[in-house]
Amino acid sequence: GAVVSQHPSRVICKSGTSVKIECRSLDFQATTMFWYRQFPKKSLMLMATSNEGSKATYEQGVEKDKFLINHASLTLSTLTVTSAHPEDSSFYICSASASGGTNSYEQYFGPGTRLTVT
């Protein structure tokens, strides 16, 4: 159980275009989803925390107009990188935290999305 999927797994886009990444919890309801960014050989950097039905909370230094997050249901959150630039190229990973239960604070990670902006 506790499977999280991401789509797409890889995407290449041109500079100036927007890209949407989906994060789905497949077998549980996720009250909270988290979006991370990871540079090569570096740790995961939290970008934002998203609660179903409310606005996302962004970490300091993360532009909310650049990285649009929507958490419309208990099983789906989306991250849209708007007007992408080459410096936005990175590995984006989501995680989901189950609602209720003893282990509701455990985060389950998706497989990641490799974004390349040319």
Added chain:
Amino acid sequence: GQQLNQSPQSMFIQEGEDVSMNCTSSSIFNTWLWYKQDPGEGPVLLIALYKAGELTSNGRLTAQFGITRKDSFLNISASIPSDVGIYFCAGQQTPFLGRTSEASGSRLTFGEGTQLTVNP
């Protein structure tokens, strides 16, 4: 902000050797987690620790939650080639059990990772 110091940064060992890595923090956490990440994949949870002093095993992996709640270690015994990857510690400050609606929003603070290479 909170920081986790994870060491070593990298390890090169022979198959069959034991491995140890640790994390220390300037802040107290009430949950410690250890993840493994393979190239191009998301992190996979290996062990979760919920009580200070707790020692937990998962196969060849053993992890301990430091008594001060500011550190944790992970040991891998009898390493094999598939142990190769990056290992991350993560601390979490969860509210007391019972307030699960708040607990589900608890963020993780990650260490910088330990890159493990196992030579056959």
